[in-house]
Amino acid sequence: MTSLITVAGRLRPRWRDYGRPRELVVRYLLLLFVLGISVGPLVWQFLASLKGTNEDVFGRNASLLPHHPTLRAYRQVFDQVPVATYITNSMIVVVLSIASQLLFSTTAGYMLSKPGWKGRKAVWVLLIASMMFPFESIMVSLFLSVRDLGLVDHLAGVWLPGFVGAINVLLMRGAFLAVPRELEDSAMIDGAGEWQRFRYLYLPSAYGAVSVVAINTFISAWDDFLWPLIVLRSDSHFTLTLGLSRLQSSSFGYDQRMVMAGSVISVVPVLVLFVITQRWFYRGVSAGAVKL
Structure with missing residues (x-):
């Protein structure tokens, strides 16, 4: 039983295997920043395309998430x-x-x-x-x-x-x-x-x-x-x-x-x-x- 606990402890990932906690936090913050720059505009475009005619895309009253998602814009694109x-x-x-x-x-x-x-x-x-x-x-x-x-x-x-x-x-x-x-x-x-x-x-x-x-x-x-x-x-x-x-x-x-x-x-x-x-x-x- 003791040997199994020892082996399990060796196999369990440890913080020092990935670096110090502070370095790990900085690393993930940088990754999230790069992810937001690269993927953020595409996500924003997709969410904006789902907005209805009564929702603002730009401006002070505009929100990130559509209140009433609709595919009306996609239907109009294919129709026109x-x-x-x-x-x-x-x-x-x-x-x-x-x-x-x-x-x-x-x-x-x-x-x-x-x-x-x-x-x-x-x-x-x-x-x-x-x-x-x-x-x-x-x-x-x-x-x-x-x-x-x-x-x-x-x-x-x-x-x-x-x-x-x-x-x-x-x-x-x-x-x-x-x-x-x-x-x-x-x-x-x-x-x-x-x-x-x-x-x-x-x-x-x-x-x-x-x-x-x-x-x-x-x-x-x-x-x-x-x-x-x-x-x-x-x-x-x-x-x-x-x-x-x-x-x-x-x-x-x-x-x-x-x-x-x-x-x-x-x-x-x-x-x-x-x-x-x-x-x-x-x-x-x-x-x-x-x-x-």
Whole structure:
């Protein structure tokens, strides 16, 4: 009996295992502060979208919680705006972006991880240098290129800047560098060709980084607003973020609750995707960033 009590005492968590009580309180207060900054605005938008017409969203008399929750704002959004068309257009851009990013970032990252060919370091330096320029600095020249290709007011013109990203190529390069050289030598001895080694050895070892590329591409393509605003003209071609921005115009009466409801609708797919894939996302970030 005494031995069982001793073992139970050893297994019981103690305050000193987590630090001093004061340090633990400070740690949790900081976590709550960061949580409030990151999640607080989204929660506030959701609660504001549930308010009725008689409740204030802003001002002195506004309250955080709705007194009489209602889905009226969401019904109005779906009635006045072709949300299904906007979602379809956004999904087309997202699917094209993910497909091209996965195809070219994995192949380019694989080639950059292979030693022995001239110009490899120069390409790597150029990719690093391209990340130093913000999108706004090349926006005009990019639009002129899209216009010359006849892709203005087409979803292909929205997808073109998301064709492949330098950060994704470097992320895949880091993931492929983590694959032991001995495994590739064993595969070559067994007669595996270049494509077979890439398909059956390197890609399965970098599934975490592949998931990171897919998730990042989905989020950036889904949330993009500035570039679709420049390229698209027709309402039938609008993406979801661009189409829902029309709720702020005077033609819809600028109902603040509808604007909040539209923001929540646009964020829900991203949240669902991240909740489902967060395990692979964190694993891929830690695996691919080691030798980035």
